[in-house]
Amino acid sequence: MGTGSNNSSPSNRRDNSSGSNFFKSILFFNSNSKRLSDDDSPRPIPLLSPIANSVVSRCSKILSIPTEELQHCFETEQPDAVKQPSTYARNFLEFCSYKALHLVTEHTDYLSDKEFRRLTYDMMLAWEAPGFDNEPLDTETASCSNHEVEGEDGWSLFYSSSTKMAVEVDKKKTVGPEAFSRIAPACAVVADIITVDNLFDALTSSSCNRLHFLIYDKYLRMLEKVIKAVKSSLGPQSPSRLELSEGEFILDIDGTVPIQPVLKHIGMSAWPGRLMLTNYALHFEPLGVGLNEKAVRYDLAMDMRQIIRAELTGPLGARVFDKAVMYKSICVTEPVYLEFPEFKGNSRRDYWLDISLEILQAHRFIRKYNLKGSQQSEALARAVLGILRYRAVKEAFHLSLSHYKTLLCYNLAESLPGGDAILETLSSHLALLNASPSEHDSVGPLNSKQGLKLPVSLLALCRLGIMSENGAHINEEAVDVALDVRVGEVNPLEMAVKQAKQKAGRVEAAQATVDQVKVEGIDSNIAVMKELLFPVIESFNCLQVLASWKDPWRSTAFVVMISYTIFRGWIKYVLASIFVILAVLMLWHGHAKKGRQLNALKISAPPQKNAVEQLLTLQDTITHVESLIQDGNIILLKVRALLFAALPQATDGVALLLVLVAVLTAVIPLKYLILLVFLEAFTREMPLRKASSDRWLRRIREWWVRIPAAPVLLIRAEDKKRK
Structure with a gap:
């Protein structure tokens, strides 16, 4: 100046x-x-x-x-x-x-x-x-x-x-979306090329997709207040006692109001405090009389397998309220639950979940593409500016944004189908950045007219006074700023975002159809499943009729046809023929329909049940599932007993049978073994074999009943949760 x-x-x-x-x-x-x-x-x-x-x-x-x-x-x-x-x-x-x-x-x-x-x-x-x-x-x-x-x-x-x-x-x-997306990203603080369309949608959510000056003016004024709030936490007048590392600064604080603290849950214990998010970590500072503990730092920058997600919590470990964020990593012995109490809704929790994930995913992006120096700072600066814009929109207009409409670029890339292409394009964009002329050769050839590129988001933070230019190693002399918008050009980032959003549109349309066809009640869902599986069920019933030999002529014809197919080695073509038939049917339906909407599947609804009857049905279903799991465990335990010779005589017999099967498998061609298994299984109900088959099945069941189950000892873990 x-x-x-x-x-x-x-x-x-x-x-x-x-x-x-x-x-x-x-x-x-x-x-x-x-x-x-x-x-x-x-x-x-x-x-x-x-x-x-x-x-x-x-x-x-x-x-x-x-x-x-x-x-x-x-x-x-x-x-x-x-x-x-x-x-x-x-x-x-x-x-x-x-x-x-x-x-x-x-x-x-x-x-x-x-x-x-x-x-x-x-x-x-x-x-x-x-x-x-x-x-x-x-x-x-x-x-x-x-x-x-x-x-x-x-x-x-x-x-x-x-x-x-x-x-x-x-x-x-008023202003339309194209004009906004071409001018606003020229000022990195106002908009980001990745999320500029979502920002426009948020600002015009109540004005028919046209931006009024009063709304735009209110957004920028609130953005200025947010930036001043962040800058106020940088100096000695900062309200926190945090010991921040070099280059670390506070982005937001929650829990400063006594009636709206942040509750930290570990096990069954909980205590109030203040939660602070920096560009490198989450910090929780406990509050209360006699508490002189330092703030606890939960690192988001290092690779410690961090998991951050929405979670239920409540008093004494009860999972009642959907208002918490769970943090878990290899550096904490138990998951930490940060609860954001509020009377209505969970917007407070959702906001902190989004901004915490943005910082976490920004550092994951940095590690994945091995960004260093100004490239690393620029990637993190994009996340910081996105959080500032998100906070300004939230405080100015009290909007609740979906994952596909988020103003946070890394969250958007993670939520969109094909969002990895956005991150790859961004990494290529960052590869053109350098902090000093000495690093010019490390990024490959550049346009001689453009020279070295300065990181635009990092430079914006430095100009706002949030970061120092010395700490960011920026020299603005005789270099060009790597703007996300160029005269008459479409940024590759913008193209990647548009392609990902097209895929997201198809995903949302498909998900809408899924939500429409969901039905309530166990009986109704079973009725829908039976109707959908009707062809499979009918085919299985036909095979059962043939295997029962109620019509000897049809059963004989079926056995001869399948046996000849196996003997000739044509069985490998059967599966291919099924796939071809299905493909032909699909193509024929596509040609016949010619874009017409699919007719709704008509299902006879079962009789309606009241709440008590539905609970009884659910209880019966759970009991049946539990019985099936028990039977499966018993089978596995008896197999374990055979393997470890709990009944030596039975184990010897099974071992001899396995040796015999191994010899047959090694000597006899595979197609003859398949033919043998098919004939044995399909001719059990044949009149000539029925009596002997029933006798052998009875002997096998009696032998299986005599096999003891391997013992099981359940060890209860000690409850180490603090009271």
């Missing part, structure tokens, strides 16, 4: 805030640059619409560059692809906007100045109507009387009365 305060005249200037001082002095940021006067006011460009000319003129004043020179820079610096006549006006507007925003955001308090918010919103309006053939705005005004910031020569930084080009934001004018 320059020496504007030395060259300006306080007597003819209004000074209302530090943000206003910045915008007054930005015109003089370079003492050697030529100052513009009323006579040198920016001239309109015929190709642009009135609102676009207004924005370009304000950018020209911020940069202290005439509009003609800006246009010349655009034509010489940008490739021919972005200078096509159909997109020239819009791309030139983007070029001016990005350069101006890069300069404006060098100051710490730019979010506090309404003229900055008005300028960025006008940029979005101009993006939607950049050309001269676009319909102009309904209202034009010479100045902004309430918020005009005047320079030394009597004209406003953003609105010039001499050019008659300033355009007040009309309350009827």
Whole structure:
């Protein structure tokens, strides 16, 4: 920044805030640059619409560059692809906007100045109507009387009365998603290219997908308050007694209000305290009379197999309230439950779950792609800025966002189908970043015109005063900022997110159909399952009829056909034939339906039961399942007894049988063994074999009953939970 305060005249200037001082002095940021006067006011460009000319003129004043020179820079610096006549006006507007925003955001308090918010919103309006053939705005005004910031020569930084080009934001004018996604990410604090669409959806949830200035202005003002709250915890006036490591700072604190503490549960014990999230860990500081314990740190940066998820909790270990976050790692002996009591809902818990997972997943991303230096800091800075935006939206509009609509980039990548492609693209993007010219060779070839790239999110945190540039090892001289938006280009991150969201849309549509067909009640679900498995059940019943030999001619024909198939070695083609038949049926149905909706499956509903009858049915089902599990355990225990010769005579017989089977398997071809097993199993009910088969089955059951079960000793673990 320059020496504007030395060259300006306080007597003819209004000074209302530090943000206003910045915008007054930005015109003089370079003492050697030529100052513009009323006579040198920016001239309109015929190709642009009135609102676009207004924005370009304000950018020209911020940069202290005439509009003609800006246009010349655009034509010489940008490739021919972005200078096509159909997109020239819009791309030139983007070029001016990005350069101006890069300069404006060098100051710490730019979010506090309404003229900055008005300028960025006008940029979005101009993006939607950049050309001269676009319909102009309904209202034009010479100045902004309430918020005009005047320079030394009597004209406003953003609105010039001499050019008659300033355009007040009309309350009827709104911004669409494309304009927002092209302008907002140019300021890393305002939006991230990965979550910009979700941010727009959150801001326009009640305005038919169009963004009003009042909503945008409220969001930025709340974002400024959140940033100030984070900065207030950095100095000696911090409300916590934490011993933070170098580069660690507090992102949010909960439990400071006595009537709304955070409860920490371990086993059956619980005590209140304050929970703090930093960019590296969760810290819990116990509160109460006589408690002098230091805050407990739960690390999120190291690879300790951490698990963070929503969990039920309650007094004395009871699982009653769905308002807790569970933390588990190899460094804690028991899971830690952090409960967020509130009278209605669990939004408090959901917020802390989301932001804790964001920091955890950011560090996992760093470890997975082995990021170091400025790349690591940039990856973590993205998570930090996402949390600040999430907190601002939550406090300003009290919104509850789903996983697919989250404002946290790493959470979004984890929740979207194919989200790993987003992280891979992000890692490729971070590979172009360097902290110093000495590291230039470590990232491969770069565009010679672009040179070294600065991390945009990390740089934004440094400019806001949350991180120091010395600690971040950033040198802004003679290097380019790696903006997520480029003039006339689509960021690969944006493409990866759109592809993942398309898959997510199909997943949500499929899940909606799943939710629609869910039925309640055990009887109803059994009826649905029987109807769906009707072809399988009927096929099994037909096989049972054939195996019972009630119709000897059909059974004989079936045995001969299957035996001949096995003997000829055609059995391997049977499964392939079934797959081919199923594929042909599916293709035929697809051709016959031609996109028509599938007819609903009609099922006869069972008689309705009251609550008591349903409980009795559930009890009977559980008892039946328990009996099946017991029978399975008994079989396994008897097999164990045979293996360890609990009954030596039976064990000897089984061993001889296994040896005989092994010899037969080694000597006889496999197809003959399959044929032998099939004939033995399918001809048991044959009249010639029925009597002998029944006798042998009886002997086998009697032999099995005589096998003792191996003993079992249940050892109860001692209850070590603290009372």
